[in-house]
Amino acid sequence: MSVHDIIDEQDVMKAHEHNFTLWPRQWNEYVDNHNWKIFNLNKDQKVNIPDNPGIYSLLIQPGIANHPACSYLMYIGKTTSLRRRFSNYLNERNRETGRPKIFRILNKYKDYMKFCYTIVDEGDLETVEDNLLIAYIPPNNDQFPVQLRQLVGAFR
Numbered sequence: 673m674s675v676h677d678i679i680d681e682q683d684v685m686k687a688h689e690h691n692f693t694l695w696p697r698q699w700n701e702y703v704d705n706h707n708w709k710i711f712n713l714n715k716d717q718k719v720n721i722p723d724n725p726g727i728y729s730l731l732i733q734p735g736i737a738n739h740p741a742c743s744y745l746m747y748i749g750k751t752t753s754l755r756r757r758f759s760n761y762l763n764e765r766n767r768e769t770g771r772p773k774i775f776r777i778l779n780k781y782k783d784y785m786k787f788c789y790t791i792v793d794e795g796d797l798e799t800v801e802d803n804l805l806i807a808y809i810p811p812n813n814d815q816f817p818v819q820l821r822q823l824v825g826a827f828r
Contacts, residue, residue, distance in 0.1 A: 687780075688780070690744070690746070690811045690812075691811050692744075692809075692811055693809040693811075693824075695809065698806055698807045698808075698809070699807055701806075701807070702803060702804070702806075702807040704800065704803065706727070706790035706792075706800075707790055707791075708788055708789065708790045709788070709789055709790070710731070710786050710787070710788040711758075711786065711787050711788075712785070712786060712787075713730070713758070713761055713762065713778075713782075713785040713786060713787045714762070715762055717758075717787070718755065718758055718759060718762070721754050721755040721758045721787070721789070722754055722755060722791065723753050723754065723755045723756070724753070724754055724791045725750075725751065725752045725753065725754070725791070725792060725793070725794040725797055726750070726751065726754045726789050726790055726791045726792050726797075727748065727749070727750050727789065727790050727792050727797065727800050727801055727804060728748070728749055728750075728751065728754060728757060728758075728787060728788060728789040728790075729745055729746075729747060729748045729749075729787075729788045729789075729804075729810070730745075730746045730747040730761070730774075730777065730778075730785060730786070730787065730788075730812070731743045731744060731745055731746065731785070731786040731787075731788050732744040732746055732777070732781045732784050732785060732786070733784055733786050734784050735784070743786070745808055745810055746777055746810055746811060746812045747774065747777075747810050747812040747813055748801060748804050748805055748808060748810050748813060749801065749813075750792075750797040750798065750800070750801040751797075752794060752797075754789050754791070758787055761774075761778060761787065764778060765778045765779055765782065773812045773814070774812060777812060802817040805817060805820070806819065806820055809824060
């Protein structure tokens with residue numbers, strides 16, 4: 673492999689870099705339990721997604737060696753309709769004028785993207801989302817609860 677080939681491969685690899693914050697203290701402070709369901713983000717799965725309010729996350733699961741624990745949590749959000757939000761993400765893959773970070777992961781990892789959700793009472797959506805954002809600090813979220821905003825902003 674020539675030096676130019678190595679540089680080209682490094683450029684390709686860098687296009688797949690994502691910064692994750694692993695902060696055990698925040699994990700230990702999270703106290704709620706949820707019943708999470710996970711589905712491939714494709715139109716065939718839409719019928720399995722309820723029309724309830726809830727919290728969802730976008731995960732990348734490469735499925736290497738069928739390893740059950742390999743997931744990359746990329747984004748957390750809240751919605752009053754999980755099914756509608758699922759459909760929005762399917763459409764957002766084709767909409768170049770959407771959110772750049774989300775458009776990028778939806779298209780780069782299309783075959784590996786998972787939609788993971790838990791049903792939450794509508795009145796609790798913001799609190800549960802904030803607590804999960806504080807615990808995970810996903811790389812594709814841009815807005816964080818006030819207690820994290822300054823810390824996260826300093827590093828992104």
